[in-house]
Amino acid sequence: MDMSQARWRKSTRSGNNGGACVEVADNLPGVVLVRDTKDRAGGMLTLMPDAWAGFVGLAKRIGPVG
Structure with missing residues (x-):
């Protein structure tokens, strides 16, 4: 799969928190990529869309940590 076509976005809730964000x-098609904004060249997680949706749903239910 050609990952060079990935369009990266950062959460609008990220703000200016010292770079502790993901994109x-x-x-x-068929994948969701996740990477660290502090080390964009350092690799990425490749998730199935259902796994990403499950993670996002859980994060919304739990709310902010810290």
Whole structure:
């Protein structure tokens, strides 16, 4: 799969928190990519869309941590 076509986005809730954020690319068929904004060249997680949706749903139910 050609990951060079990934369109990365950062949460609008990230703000200026010192770079402790992740970016997500969900425009590629069949995968969702996640990477660290502090180390964009350091690799990425590749998730199935259902796994990403489950993670996001759980995070919304739990709410902010910290």
